[in-house]
Amino acid sequence: MPDLNEILDSIFDGLWVADEVETPLLDFKQPSKDGPGETLRLLLDASLCFANSKGGRVVLGVADKVTGPKAFVGTDLEIEQVQEHIYLNAHPRLLVDVDVVDYKGARLLVLNIPESQDIHADGKGRAPHRVGTKCLPMDPTAQVRLREERMGSDFSNRAATSELVSENGLSVARRRLSASAKPDRRALTTLSQQDLVRAFGVVDDEDRLTRAGEILLGSKGCQLVYTYRETPAGEPQAIERLEGSLLEVYDRVIELIRLRRRLTPVNLPDGQQLQIEDFPELAVREALTNALIHRDYHLQDPVTVEHSPSVLIINSPGPLVAGVRLDNILTHPSKPRNRALADATAILELAEEIGRGVDRMYREMVRAGRPTPNISEGFDHVRVALVGGAPDLNIARYVAQLPQAVRDDTDAMLVILRLCSVKTVTAEQIAPLLQRGIDESEASLRHLASDQVGMLEATRQTARRSRPNYRFREDALKQLGTAVPYTRHKADDIERRVIQHVREYGRITNQTVQNLFNVKSDRANQILTDLRRRELLVKTSDAQRGPSVEYGEGTKFPPRPTRRRVRNQDGDAVDALPGL
DSSP, X not given: OOOHHHHHHHHHTTSOOHHHHOBTTEEEEOOOTTOHHHHHHHHHHHHHHHHTTTOEXXXXXXXSSOOSGGGBOOOOOOHHHHHHHHHHHSBSOOOOEEEEEEETTEEEEEEEEOOOSSOOBOTTOOOEEEETTEEEEOOHHHHHHHHHHHHTOOGGGSBOSOOOOOHHHHHHHHHHHHTOSOHHHHHGGGSOHHHHHHHTTOBOTTSOBBHHHHHHHSTTSEEEEEEEESSTTSOEEEEEEEEEOHHHHHHHHHHHHHHTOOEEEEEOTTSOEEEEESSOHHHHHHHHHHHHHSSOTTSOOOEXXXXXXXXXXXXXXXXXXXXXXXXXXXXXXXXXXXXXXXXXXXXXXXXXHHOSOHHHHHHHHHHTTOXXXXXXXXXXXXXXXXXXXXXXXXXXXXXXXSOHHHHTOHHHHHXXXXXXXXXXXXXXXXXXXXXXXXXXXXXXXXXXXXXXXXXXXEOGGGTTSSSOOEEEOHHHHHHHGGGSGGGOOOHHHHHHHHHHHHHHHSOEEHHHHHHHHTOOHHHHHHHHHHHHHTTSXXXXXXXXXXXXOEEEEOTTOOOOOOOOEEEOTTXXXXXXXXXX
């Protein structure tokens, strides 16, 4: 949760009003003008709302629409009053922790509401939940889903509505198993249909198909709508409404995305060439698998895939599983909504191959020189957006040359991306991005700064601190080139410094340009080629190619400024500054 003191300071200093800093985990209330009874009712509603969601805090005594010191109106309610009212009026009972906070003379109450294992309602049977920064009533479907998740009930392990198994679905399953590198998986292909279905764990004790089996192998188990557009808001160029077993639908979507895949070649210094996909397939597979396996099958809506060259959006019915939030989705332990379905896909190596967590999506996007996935949640859906378009080839090229262990480290990829936009980071600053504690984040930064990796270094001014500021080492900056905007040099600055160097030393080389501007050889060559084209420089060495090529003054090289003698205030003759 965000630091409460910092948030209160921002309101007191006039930077925000309370409404603007509320989050899905934080709410502000002020005492009601209708008296303590109405204030207690508001606190009850807010407490039910958070308990039925993912927990949170309510701060009583801060006006919603006022900024500055006047926002801190305080409250006279006692801790026992609040706790008793909420406990007696919540069904089932709900006990919340309440603290008194004295903030700059204002007496505030802070209610800490845990995520409950029950669903709580008021005396009229209304059970609200937190959606964004609002409290909205839960419909019956949402209540059933939440209750099942909190009780550990598995919808996918119930009896199926149909016993029909798709022959195509079984064929896809056998094909996947036969392609496995594991002998025990390949051996499953010799089983009869009934024994194979048993091996997947999608039948009950009486050999009746479960919902997991119906979804995985049934002819109408899974629905998805795929749409392709040339631009994100353009007219659809193709729409496919898919229905069948999960395995068939999954393979067809991957095929449709592959058909429209665009590749960007990247040459590495060792001569190897990489092909950068517009949407890294491993990231696509992870997003699609999560959407199909972990969606809420109580809802009848299909999964939707919106595909264009610049963005790929996958919408999955149902919110995130209870306990998983946007601020812990990278590091939260695996918690499948449909356990039986997830277990069956693991046997088929669908989930095992690509279901290593959301962190893989993040890692693969950065490795391809792209932004991290944009994941958002509503009360009835989860949306994952992968950004395509032109990749940052400097980031992709740099990452491709790192050791495999570093390339597979999601923390490392996120640190690289952050340091491409800011000069330094600390453990405290990077912890929310990594979704780890500060000590864990410091350990990740120290590892990247070790001689073994050699990517980062502590700044000289903070090197002795227990948690220093970290920045890219010079070699990393040089390899990343223009991916790091704060090291870019304007054209006028480049020209001025090259001219200054040639005047002083009479010559310049590619290596000198690399050192002057902290760039790689190809960028240095671009700079020299441009200055030669403009006749500011000319080759002055016998060598025509390679590192020994030297450049000197061209026909349009600017003349040296002429010095003029002037008299200062004391009457002495001195050199005038150029331009005076």
